[in-house]
Amino acid sequence: MEEPFWYSLALIIIFTLLLKLSIAKITQKHNNFPPSPPSLPIIGHLHLLKQPIHRTLQALSGKFGKLLLLRWGSRRVLLVSSPSLAEELFTKHDIIFANRPRLLIGKHLAYDFTTVSLAPYGDLWRNLRRTMTLELFSASRLAQFSSIRQGEVRLLLNEIMKKSCTERKTKIELKSKFTELSFNVMTMMVVGKRFYGENVLDVEEAKNIQKVIRDGMDISGAANLGDFFPFLQWIDITGIEKKMVRLMAKMDRFLQGLVEERREILSTKCGSNGKEVKKLMIDNLLALQETEPQFYTDDIIKGIILVMLVAGTDTSSTALDWAMALLLNHPETMEKVRAEIETKIGQERLLEEQDLPKLTYLQNVINETLRLYPPSPLLFPHEASEDCVVGGFDVPRHTMLFINAWAIHRDPEVWEDPTRFEPERFEGWSGDGSEGYKLIAFGAGRRGCPGAALANRLIGLALGTWIQSFEWERISEDNVDMSEGLGLSMPRAQPLEAMCKPRPIMFSTLK
Numbered sequence: 001m002e003e004p005f006w007y008s009l010a011l012i013i014i015f016t017l018l019l020k021l022s023i024a025k026i027t028q029k030h031n032n033f034p035p036s037p038p039s040l041p042i043i044g045h046l047h048l049l050k051q052p053i054h055r056t057l058q059a060l061s062g063k064f065g066k067l068l069l070l071r072w073g074s075r076r077v078l079l080v081s082s083p084s085l086a087e088e089l090f091t092k093h094d095i096i097f098a099n100r101p102r103l104l105i106g107k108h109l110a111y112d113f114t115t116v117s118l119a120p121y122g123d124l125w126r127n128l129r130r131t132m133t134l135e136l137f138s139a140s141r142l143a144q145f146s147s148i149r150q151g152e153v154r155l156l157l158n159e160i161m162k163k164s165c166t167e168r169k170t171k172i173e174l175k176s177k178f179t180e181l182s183f184n185v186m187t188m189m190v191v192g193k194r195f196y197g198e199n200v201l202d203v204e205e206a207k208n209i210q211k212v213i214r215d216g217m218d219i220s221g222a223a224n225l226g227d228f229f230p231f232l233q234w235i236d237i238t239g240i241e242k243k244m245v246r247l248m249a250k251m252d253r254f255l256q257g258l259v260e261e262r263r264e265i266l267s268t269k270c271g272s273n274g275k276e277v278k279k280l281m282i283d284n285l286l287a288l289q290e291t292e293p294q295f296y297t298d299d300i301i302k303g304i305i306l307v308m309l310v311a312g313t314d315t316s317s318t319a320l321d322w323a324m325a326l327l328l329n330h331p332e333t334m335e336k337v338r339a340e341i342e343t344k345i346g347q348e349r350l351l352e353e354q355d356l357p358k359l360t361y362l363q364n365v366i367n368e369t370l371r372l373y374p375p376s377p378l379l380f381p382h383e384a385s386e387d388c389v390v391g392g393f394d395v396p397r398h399t400m401l402f403i404n405a406w407a408i409h410r411d412p413e414v415w416e417d418p419t420r421f422e423p424e425r426f427e428g429w430s431g432d433g434s435e436g437y438k439l440i441a442f443g444a445g446r447r448g449c450p451g452a453a454l455a456n457r458l459i460g461l462a463l464g465t466w467i468q469s470f471e472w473e474r475i476s477e478d479n480v481d482m483s484e485g486l487g488l489s490m491p492r493a494q495p496l497e498a499m500c501k502p503r504p505i506m507f508s509t510l511k
Helices: 005-028 053-064 083-091 104-108 123-136 139-144 146-164 175-191 203-221 240-267 281-291 298-329 331-344 353-358 360-372 405-409 433-438 452-469 504-509
Strands: 067-072 075-080 170-173 388-390 393-395 400-403 470-473 497-502
Touching: 053 067, 053 075, 053 405, 067 393, 075 083, 083 388, 083 400, 083 433, 104 240, 123 281, 123 298, 139 146, 139 452, 146 170, 146 175, 146 353, 146 452, 170 175, 175 203, 175 240, 175 281, 175 298, 175 452, 203 240, 203 298, 240 281, 240 298, 281 298, 298 331, 298 360, 298 452, 298 470, 331 360, 331 452, 353 360, 353 452, 360 452, 405 433, 452 470, 452 504, 497 504
Parallel strands: 075 400
Antiparallel strands: 067 075, 170 497, 388 393, 470 497
């Protein structure tokens, strides 16, 4: 009786993989590869991965070493959990590891690998990075939009004030406020539109697109079997590819609408109120499109906006959520922040963005938050473009690189009492040189986050202003639950709620 086609195909695939693994083992005898835990045929070390991944990989590094070579299906993976090794990778081997692996999310959620975060290293990426650095996130551009950030923070203060302007403390749900603030700041800087707040007509649209963003982040953090087993790429067993296509279709409609709306406004030379249109981030991109239409296509512009909205909103809101949770559990630290603000800013006005360099203890709190709960506990993967030697070990070309920021930030060899919340550990800390690789919350090297300075400004402004303006307490005597949720940016598992009461400065400064 003739064997079924699928049975024969399966045997061929298994035989091919086993042959490939046998060749790899023979080759390994002649190479000095990094240590590796015991693996299984075909799947390699995938069976060891359990949520949360950053903790699982931290445990593996603690057992087998801070430089490991893993195998996830057909892919080699270099796992790094040491600041000195991270420094070597981001300096000596920065160009070699400047590439990104071609994963499914890059095809469907990043305009076919044309966003700055997922584009391969080359001319396209260099042009995108130059645009982001010079046209959107330069010091002068950030200063230009400081009034927008301050305005959005104060609008949120007014909203909270209306709910808590009594002598009694009022319970406030904070996570959604952080998300709304971050999203409004980004959309106001990028396209001049606010999606949350009073007299806003697009709240439902904002909620829908926020859901698309959350779903996209969840899918990005989920394992796609086709990324590790190439022969499964054309099957889509889990349906993840179809989900990506549906989500991106919704996101693209939203982004295309923003581009067309702004293009129409600019074509009239003035806004609906008859005043000259204020220059926004998208205006710079549309101006570049006129001079270089072959490069700055609508998809390239939408990809830039996508990265700013997704990364800008998620990073800042998540960091604020963790920071407030930590401060609610450590009220003595919150009082130290408030005392610093009152000493250096006074009680006659709300702090402004230009005051932040004076507030060193506030920055220490932010650094300690980012150390304990980095927005990217696992830095987005890099890929080796050629063979190299890392930490004295051979690393083959096309090896994926994961740097476990979570493990580095909580390494007892690097930080004293690493799980303790202690902002004082950053007193006198400059972050220069080798010291900077101990805290890599926003990545490092040429593919580090270009928006890190913006995130720090918004987090500092929002956190400092809330502490200056309100008394905050936990909703009960129990500590806030600090459990981690699932997702690329490691959100908190439980929504953050707190009791708040306006301080006298709110009655004298806000109308």
